[in-house]
Amino acid sequence: MSLLKRHNHPPDLFALRQQLEKQLALELDTPTLGFTADNFRVQARPLFDDLVKDMEIHLTEAQTITLWENIASEFIGYGPVDRLLDDEKITYIHMLSDVRIFITKGDAQEKLDEQIFDDRYHYLRTVHKLFPILIANNITPLVNILRDGSTAHCLFPQTDYLGPFVVIQKSTQQPPP
Numbered sequence: 001m002s003l004l005k006r007h008n009h010p011p012d013l014f015a016l017r018q019q020l021e022k023q024l025a026l027e028l029d030t031p032t033l034g035f036t037a038d039n040f041r042v043q044a045r046p047l048f049d050d051l052v053k054d055m056e057i058h059l060t061e062a063q064t065i066t067l068w069e070n071i072a073s074e075f076i077g078y079g080p081v082d083r084l085l086d087d088e089k090i091t092y093i094h095m096l097s098d099v100r101i102f103i104t105k106g107d108a109q110e111k112l113d114e115q116i117f118d119d120r121y122h123y124l125r126t127v128h129k130l131f132p133i134l135i136a137n138n139i140t141p142l143v144n145i146l147r148d149g150s151t152a153h154c155l156f157p158q159t160d161y162l163g164p165f166v167v168i169q170k171s172t173q174q175p176p177p
Contacts, residue, residue, distance in 0.1 A: 013067060014118070016057065021071055023051055040076045078146070079126040080116035085148060085170065093168040098123035120163065127154065127164050 024044055048068055052059065059067065073082045084093050084103060092104035098117040102109055117123040130152050131142045142154040149171030156164050 013063065016055075017067055017070055018118075020048065020051055020067070021074055024048060024071065024075070037076045041072065044072070044075070078129050079122070081126055081130070081168070083116070085146070085150060085168070091170055093166075093170070095123070095127075095166040095168075097163055124163055127166055130154070130166060130168075 024047060027047055028040075028044060045068065048071065052064065052067075070080075073079055078085065081093065081095075084090055089105045090103045091106070092109075094102040094104075094109075096102070098120045099115055101112045101116065103112060117126065130146070131144050131154050133142070133144075142152075144152045144154075146152055146168070150168050151171070152166060152168045154164050154166050
């Protein structure tokens with residue numbers, strides 16, 4: 001029996017999310033899909049539902065929605081950073097590593113207590129989504145305007161043990177339609 005087929009215990013959502021992401025990546029026709037948000041949601045959601053059903057996982061509706069939104073964000077968004085970008089109270093996001101993340105709300109800066117990235121690789125993958133030109137040119141510092149109009153800055157320190165530093169200044173204006 002798979003570890004994910006535990007009927008009497010709550011499912012390991014972390015392991016389940018990773019397994020479902022891998023399975024969706026294998027089964028989706030990515031060259032045809034093009035990964036627009038609409039195409040992804042139309043093609044991937046039924047596949048996601050079938051995979052969860054086939055695994056005989058018993059999730060609450062809230063768990064299913066959260067799991068789906070997290071997976072969709074990994075494929076078509078900025079992963080766990082999307083949640084921070086969606087929070088209207090946050091004005092700045094400072095990512096110094098996968099475990100050192102600070103946010104600014106109004107005049108107050110605070111360290112996030114929760115770990116939003118799975119590991120360093122997840123952090124670097126998310127930075128690559130924020131700065132798609134990163135690998136191609138390896139130029140530092142980098143600046144990018146995100147889909148919502150926010151400005152993201154990336155700097156690689158001389159000591160690479162922490163990885164790139166990212167600061168996002170959220171836009172105060174709504175993006176054009």
